[in-house]
Amino acid sequence: MQLARTLFEEYNGYQERSIQERRFQHKDIVPLLEQLKQNSLFQVKVVGKSVEQRDLYLVKAGTGPNKIMLWSQMHGDEPTATMALLDIFNFLQASDELDPIRKSILEENTLYFLPMLNPDGAEVYKRRNALDIDLNRDALRLQSPEARLLKSLRDEIKPSFGFNLHDQSRLYTVGDTEKPATISFLAPAYDYKQSINPVRERAMRAIVGLNEAVQQFIPGQVAKYSDEHEPRAFGDNIQKWGTSLILIESGGMKGDPEKQYIRQLNFATILTALHMIGDKSYAKFDRAQYFKIPVNQRNLFDVVVRNVRYKENGKDCIVDVGVLQDEIGASIPQRFYHKSTVEEIGDMSVFYGYQEVDGKGLNLVPGKVLETPIQDLADLTHERLMQLLSEGYTTVRMATIPQNINPVEQLPLNVVHVSGKVSHNLGLDRMANFVLRQQDGTVRYAIVNGFVYDLQGERPRRFHGLVL
Numbered sequence: 047m048q049l050a051r052t053l054f055e056e057y058n059g060y061q062e063r064s065i066q067e068r069r070f071q072h073k074d075i076v077p078l079l080e081q082l083k084q085n086s087l088f089q090v091k092v093v094g095k096s097v098e099q100r101d102l103y104l105v106k107a108g109t110g111p112n113k114i115m116l117w118s119q120m121h122g123d124e125p126t127a128t129m130a131l132l133d134i135f136n137f138l139q140a141s142d143e144l145d146p147i148r149k150s151i152l153e154e155n156t157l158y159f160l161p162m163l164n165p166d167g168a169e170v171y172k173r174r175n176a177l178d179i180d181l182n183r184d185a186l187r188l189q190s191p192e193a194r195l196l197k198s199l200r201d202e203i204k205p206s207f208g209f210n211l212h213d214q215s216r217l218y219t220v221g222d223t224e225k226p227a228t229i230s231f232l233a234p235a236y237d238y239k240q241s242i243n244p245v246r247e248r249a250m251r252a253i254v255g256l257n258e259a260v261q262q263f264i265p266g267q268v269a270k271y272s273d274e275h276e277p278r279a280f281g282d283n284i285q286k287w288g289t290s291l292i293l294i295e296s297g298g299m300k301g302d303p304e305k306q307y308i309r310q311l312n313f314a315t316i317l318t319a320l321h322m323i324g325d326k327s328y329a330k331f332d333r334a335q336y337f338k339i340p341v342n343q344r345n346l347f348d349v350v351v352r353n354v355r356y357k358e359n360g361k362d363c364i365v366d367v368g369v370l371q372d373e374i375g376a377s378i379p380q381r382f383y384h385k386s387t388v389e390e391i392g393d394m395s396v397f398y399g400y401q402e403v404d405g406k407g408l409n410l411v412p413g414k415v416l417e418t419p420i421q422d423l424a425d426l427t428h429e430r431l432m433q434l435l436s437e438g439y440t441t442v443r444m445a446t447i448p449q450n451i452n453p454v455e456q457l458p459l460n461v462v463h464v465s466g467k468v469s470h471n472l473g474l475d476r477m478a479n480f481v482l483r484q485q486d487g488t489v490r491y492a493i494v495n496g497f498v499y500d501l502q503g504e505r506p507r508r509f510h511g512l513v514l
Contacts, residue, residue: 049147049321050259053137054314060140061313062132067304068125069381072100072165078132079103079161085139087152094195097176100165102195107138110154112323115205115289116316117160117196120181120212120280122167122174126296126305127211130312131161137317147321154324158203163192171375171382182210185280193280200284207248207323208289209316210234210281213305216298216400217347217370220269221340224398226300227269229260229311230342232293235275236286247333248290252322254331256292257339259318263311264299270339271295292319298346300400347389347399349498354405354482356472358412366394367410369478369496386478386496403491403498405482412470413440413479413494419464420444423457431458435492436501440479441468458492458499 065074082088082105089106096102118127138148151157162168166176174180175190184193200208218227233249235241242250253270260268271293276282285291294315296308322328347368356365368390373382390397416434420426420442426434434442441460460479462468470479478496481489492499 047255047259047262047318050314050318051262052144053147053317054263054310056144057133057310057313059142060133060137061310062129062136065129065132066306069171070125070129071169072162075128075132075162076101076103078135079105082135082139087139088135093199094191096164096166096192097190098166098169100169102163102165102192103161104199105135105159105161106157107159108152108154108156110152110156110324112155112207113158113203113205114155114207114209114320114323115158115160115200115203116209116211117163118211119161119168120163120192120196120210122164122169123171124173124213124296125162125168126213126308127294127312127316128161129305129309130316131159131211133309133313134317135159137313147317151317151320151324155320157320158199158205160196160199163196182280183276183278185283186278196280200287200289205289207252208284208291209319210284210291210293211312211316212293212295214271214295214297214342215344217344218269218297218342219345219398220267221343222345222396223266223340224345225266226346226400227295227297227342228264228267228299228308229315230269230271230295230297231256231339232271232273232281232295233336234279234281234285234291234293235273236282238275240273240275242333245288245290246285248328249285249292250333250336251331252290252292252319252328253339254333254335255322255328256315256319257335258331260311260315263314267299268339269297269342270336271342298400345397347394347397348386349401349403349478349493349496350394350397350399351403351405351410351482351493352394354408354410356410358471365391365410366397367391367472367478368394368397368399369493371496384495384497388472388474388476388478391472391474401498403482408482408484408490410472411438411481411483412472413481413492414438415440415462415468415470416442418443423448426457426459432501434459435481435494435499436489438481438483438489438492440470440481440492440494458494458497460495
């Protein structure tokens with residue numbers, strides 16, 4: 047698919063550079079949408095309000111017979127496609143050697159974009175809206191204003207194709223492989239029998255073409271979401287109502303925590319889809335290939351420590367340990383910090399980690415707490431920090447914890463008040479703070495708040511200690 051390759055390679059010329067991180071808010075995109083009004087290519091209007099009275103925008107472009115409707119971030123903590131739509135707006139209004147592509151898209155299609163359908167959820171980076179309703183489970187009752195708007199626009203526009211743009215868990219893999227499902231597609235089923243009519247078949251054929259295109263960039267990292275019918279969901283119902291619905295889910299990718307590479311994938315994928323629908327080239331793809339795309343499986347952890355010996359309280363066994371690095375929203379510059387927990391202990395041979403540590407020949411020992419209080423953070427020089435880690439400490443005490451401690455990148459150690467009670471014994475749903483010792487007692491790895499520090503490797507660029 048040369049078209050997708052071209053769009054992908056030229057992406058940097060269209061990226062909306064004012065948005066570079068996932069946790070942006072409604073106020074960050076409104077000026078960008080308002081600015082589109084200055085270009086006659088776009089019709090931009092406020093078409094509704096969220097529960098908390100934030101404006102919901104509809105952006106229209108193109109004059110062609112194929113009506114296509116695209117909406118993003120109906121879950122507030124799923125922002126990747128919203129970023130890509132902003133990039134697509136930049137592409138559509140540019141003029142360069144790719145003019146034949148944008149001319150074809152705009153002359154063959156009429157595009158309707160609903161970026162950030164759930165701005166209230168985006169404000170606090172949560173899935174549900176301000177009523178705590180999952181918009182993607184409100185297609186029948188329509189209790190949310192955002193859901194009512196989406197339904198009314200679908201009924202008014204009657205698009206031939208619709209794109210439901212989401213983010214999925216970074217913990218999904220492509221089938222039973224170790225590869226993350228970086229992009230997943232779905233032509234939702236409109237009934238429990240998973241019947242196929244011409245409407246759903248069009249979506250399937252288009253997905254086969256998109257899979258072929260995306261495989262160029264992330265070979266083996268494309269999956270299919272479960273075809274199981276969800277009668278309350280918008281995708282399933284919009285398919286039932288006569289619009290060929292394509293679900294695109296942006297998952298995880300190693301080394302891309304802010305999902306900027308995945309954003310680029312969305313940009314190339316969505317524009318390829320619009321071109322494919324415009325010239326109807328999707329029809330040439332065999333729908334049988336849709337069912338050959340591996341289905342998402344939940345097989346990933348952020349960290350897996352393998353084959354480590356654990357001797358504690360009379361226990362003596364060889365185990366694997368799986369750790370998840372959860373994000374906690376906070377009023378700090380990064381808007382979140384990590385709090386990691388142990389989610390699995392035992393035989394993890396069927397699971398994989400974004401980061402894997404070979405614990406063979408090593409002993410897992412709970413991290414120690416330095417009981418002598420640290421008086422000032424300045425006392426924790428790099429040399430002192432490395433010494434504490436090498437001695438098996440994962441937490442230090444302070445008599446007074448400074449208010450300006452940034453738990454995201456301040457220290458490779460946890461900090462606790464002198465009166466705080468802390469235990470780092472290994473256990474399910476407990477914090478991941480332990481060290482891996484060699485047979486001579488030397489600490490090879492320190493795992494602090496679920497992040498791995500290789501004491502024989504390079505110094506990490508970011509720290510993830512936690513204020514307990």
